[in-house]
Amino acid sequence: MLSVLACVLALQVPLEQPPRLRTILPNGSAVLVERMPGATTLSVQLFVGCRGVRDTPQTHGLRHLIEHLSARGKGDLDHRLETAGAFLYAKTLRDATIYEIRCGPKDLKLAMDSLREILRLPEVTDDMVKKEAQILGEEGAIRDRLTLESEEAWTSAYADQGLSPFGNLDVIKNATPDMIKKLVRAEMVGPNLAVTVAGNVDLDEATKLASEIIAYAPLAPNLKDEVRPLDLPVVVGDNYRAVKVPRYSDAETAWNLAACLAVASDMEDGYVTYTPVARNGLIVFGSAEGRSSLDTTLKNADPVTLFARGRSMARRWVANQLFDPGGIAYFRGLLLVQDHVVKPESLLENLTTMTYPQFRATLQRLTGGAQ
Amino acid sequence: MISLLLALTISAAPGVVEMNEPSAKEASIQAIVMLPELSLRERMVLRNVVHTMTRQTEEYGRREMSMVSLDGEQPQAEVMSDHVRIQILVPPGGVKGGVRLLDSLVRRASLFQEAIDTTFRAQLKQTPNYWHSALWTDELVPTPILRPEEVKVYQKVFRPDAITIAVGGEIVPDEAEDEWTRRTTDWKAPATQPDFGKYTASSPDRNEGGISTVELRGATFVSGDVAIPTRLLALIALGSGKDSALYRIGRERHAWSYRQESILWPVVGGWSPRLIWATTAGEDAPKRAETLRTELYEDVRSWNEAVRLRALGFAEGILSRGVELSPLYLTGRGPVSVDLADRTFFVGYWKAKTGIAWDAEKLLSRLRYVTLEDLKDAASEILSTSEPRIRLGR
Numbered sequence: 001m002l003s004v005l006a007c008v009l010a011l012q013v014p015l016e017q018p019p020r021l022r023t024i025l026p027n028g029s030a031v032l033v034e035r036m037p038g039a040t041t042l043s044v045q046l047f048v049g050c051r052g053v054r055d056t057p058q059t060h061g062l063r064h065l066i067e068h069l070s071a072r073g074k075g076d077l078d079h080r081l082e083t084a085g086a087f088l089y090a091k092t093l094r095d096a097t098i099y100e101i102r103c104g105p106k107d108l109k110l111a112m113d114s115l116r117e118i119l120r121l122p123e124v125t126d127d128m129v130k131k132e133a134q135i136l137g138e139e140g141a142i143r144d145r146l147t148l149e150s151e152e153a154w155t156s157a158y159a160d161q162g163l164s165p166f167g168n169l170d171v172i173k174n175a176t177p178d179m180i181k182k183l184v185r186a187e188m189v190g191p192n193l194a195v196t197v198a199g200n201v202d203l204d205e206a207t208k209l210a211s212e213i214i215a216y217a218p219l220a221p222n223l224k225d226e227v228r229p230l231d232l233p234v235v236v237g238d239n240y241r242a243v244k245v246p247r248y249s250d251a252e253t254a255w256n257l258a259a260c261l262a263v264a265s266d267m268e269d270g271y272v273t274y275t276p277v278a279r280n281g282l283i284v285f286g287s288a289e290g291r292s293s294l295d296t297t298l299k300n301a302d303p304v305t306l307f308a309r310g311r312s313m314a315r316r317w318v319a320n321q322l323f324d325p326g327g328i329a330y331f332r333g334l335l336l337v338q339d340h341v342v343k344p345e346s347l348l349e350n351l352t353t354m355t356y357p358q359f360r361a362t363l364q365r366l367t368g369g370a371q
Numbered sequence: 372m373i374s375l376l377l378a379l380t381i382s383a384a385p386g387v388v389e390m391n392e393p394s395a396k397e398a399s400i401q402a403i404v405m406l407p408e409l410s411l412r413e414r415m416v417l418r419n420v421v422h423t424m425t426r427q428t429e430e431y432g433r434r435e436m437s438m439v440s441l442d443g444e445q446p447q448a449e450v451m452s453d454h455v456r457i458q459i460l461v462p463p464g465g466v467k468g469g470v471r472l473l474d475s476l477v478r479r480a481s482l483f484q485e486a487i488d489t490t491f492r493a494q495l496k497q498t499p500n501y502w503h504s505a506l507w508t509d510e511l512v513p514t515p516i517l518r519p520e521e522v523k524v525y526q527k528v529f530r531p532d533a534i535t536i537a538v539g540g541e542i543v544p545d546e547a548e549d550e551w552t553r554r555t556t557d558w559k560a561p562a563t564q565p566d567f568g569k570y571t572a573s574s575p576d577r578n579e580g581g582i583s584t585v586e587l588r589g590a591t592f593v594s595g596d597v598a599i600p601t602r603l604l605a606l607i608a609l610g611s612g613k614d615s616a617l618y619r620i621g622r623e624r625h626a627w628s629y630r631q632e633s634i635l636w637p638v639v640g641g642w643s644p645r646l647i648w649a650t651t652a653g654e655d656a657p658k659r660a661e662t663l664r665t666e667l668y669e670d671v672r673s674w675n676e677a678v679r680l681r682a683l684g685f686a687e688g689i690l691s692r693g694v695e696l697s698p699l700y701l702t703g704r705g706p707v708s709v710d711l712a713d714r715t716f717f718v719g720y721w722k723a724k725t726g727i728a729w730d731a732e733k734l735l736s737r738l739r740y741v742t743l744e745d746l747k748d749a750a751s752e753i754l755s756t757s758e759p760r761i762r763l764g765r
Contacts, residue, residue: 078613138629
């Protein structure tokens with residue numbers, strides 16, 4: 001095993017130089033380390049992509065259930081982490097499951113050991129599923145209005161390809177240990193795994209430790225993904241609008257994000273939700289005040305006023321995501337696990353080249369029918 | 372690099388707190404206004420005031436306000452239980468302009484009847500979620516307000532002796548202080564204060580959405596209480612983090628709740644320790660609440676060094692790394708975070724609340740001296756002085 005690992009590490013090809021090092025391992029998994037001298041927080045994040053195991057109506061919620069079960073580790077993981085001043089966050093998105101250890105800069109090894117523990121899902125029993133399903137029922141009940149609206153928008157836009165990351169409680173309750181084991185096996189393949197590290201660390205050491213925990217995963221050369229269709233681009237909900245956008249690195253996505261942010265800034269308690277995704281995605285925007293504020297703002301949207309503001313706000317949206325180690329590891333990792341080439345900065349490049357006519361046309365499409 | 376631990380402050384002058392971070396490339400300017408005792412009616416009016424005042428002042432309309440800020444955003448204002456916070460983010464070099472805008476907002480807000488009504492209509496459209504309702508137990512449902520009453524509350528709250536200005540980010544030292552002092556030296560608060568009759572809370576006692584919330588609220592203690600470190604650590608041991616007593620019992624043992632938190636809730640002149648959890652339980656929520664309290668008591672009796680060290684580690688995580696599940700619930704969104712705006716606010720708020728500059732390192736060192744027995748006593752006191760408060764879902 002050790003000799004195999006040594007061979008694997010020798011084959012790593014660094015594609016970028018410090019302060020950031022991205023490494024693609026032979027099994028298709030990826031590691032990215034960003035060095036932040038002086039940072040008091042270290043964020044280490046494990047991304048489990050879902051190519052090949054996307055939610056279907058029959059499996060809707062199993063990935064979320066696995067996230068809950070995995071995050072327990074051996075049972076006392078949270079106690080050990082919190083005693084060290086560290087914390088484990090876990091969440092399930094449509095395109096990946098994320099486990100983050102946030103800790104002090106000296107606790108890199110603790111973080112890696114914790115992620116390794118999470119990757120080794122313990123033996124699951126029917127009782128564990130039953131109890132976790134009950135907790136998931138409590139979680140589902142407290143989803144807020146914006147989350148529910150976003151889920152509705154995704155389903156309207158992409159039907160079964162936009163199923164909520166939360167899942168279907170009936171599917172979750174009826175899950176069996178065998179179903180879970182099978183899904184985990186299909187999910188934990190090289191191309192679906194990435195680890196990102198951001199903080200005051202040594203690039204080589206962090207890359208080596210991160211590689212060790214995912215290099216074991218098997219190759220899966222034929223992972224295919226369905227393409228989410230971009231027809232009928234705008235979804236009109238009771239209190240929101242949503243616009244289908246192509247992959248994160250596409251210029252059109254940058255234009256739409258700029259337009260949505262600018263329009264929302266004119267609303268009372270306006271909001272925009274967008275999760276960076278390396279396939280076709282969705283931007284949802286609206287007003288916490290509901291339909292009337294949304295309609296009025298869309299009707300009065302002035303592209304001349306909003307152009308510069310939209311560009312500036314979209315730039316700040318990127319900057320805010322890349323504000324601290326946690327944000328950097330999250331943003332870079334989420335894109336990396338879906339596509340090894342896409343970077344957060346691609347949106348900034350597309351904003352720089354965005355012209356006024358492109359912005360105006362995008363805005364007109366968003367406000368269609370309101371003006 | 373970024374933490375409450377390192378948010379060292381330079382107190383430029385009474386009422387102005389500066390936090391210089393040249394790498395920030397922006398500046399956060401805030402007015403923190405500590406509240407006097409207010410009736411429930413006055414609090415309701417104040418919630419209208421803070422949204423109406425940011426619509427127009429004698430010198431600024433919404434367009435002019437947006438020109439002061441970074442990205443054209445409007446100033447934001449919110450009411451908490453013991454303070455009002457107004458904030459604006461400006462580009463480097465924009466601090467003077469930001470201070471001018473704050474001065475205008477806190478002294479010369481227009482508060483036109485039409486704007487008051489607009490705010491009122493907007494408030495009616497908002498449906499508070501279960502967590503908001505659990506936190507704000509005695510809010511009045513908004514009713515129409517006439518301008519004279521609005522102005523009286525505005526003048527009662529926004530007084531020179533109650534305001535702290537906090538400036539953080541890429542700033543020129545003393546610039547904000549000079550500008551604020553120059554503009555407000557002649558500011559005298561009105562001598563008389565309005566007196567309103569007593570009102571009874573009429574907020575709905577059931578939550579929308581079918582979520583019940585259960586609370587154990589301990590006895591309030593004063594802002595400068597010498598036992599704050601012990602009380603804070605006890606609160607963390609009871610309900611902050613995934614190895615806290617509340618999490619282990621409410622979620623892991625019984626699977627009754629997904630969200631449960633401990634909160635150090637600011638009140639005028641002090642703090643209230645609170646344990647809150649959300650549950651889908653309906654009519655059996657009271658029974659579960661009592662079971663939970665009993666089991667929390669038993670848990671506290673069994674605490675050992677491992678529990679104390681876990682609480683201490685978690686406290687360090689909160690103060691030095693911005694772990695989100697902090698009990699320091701000082702913003703409308705929840706716990707204070709470690710972004711520039713919240714750090715700027717926090718150093719100003721702490722000075723205004725306690726009279727001393729924020730020193731996280733000192734607080735951490737005091738937390739390390741809390742003994743296991745003191746920790747258990749403080750946790751037991753929180754539980755023994757509390758009564759369950761329950762809001763059923765509908």
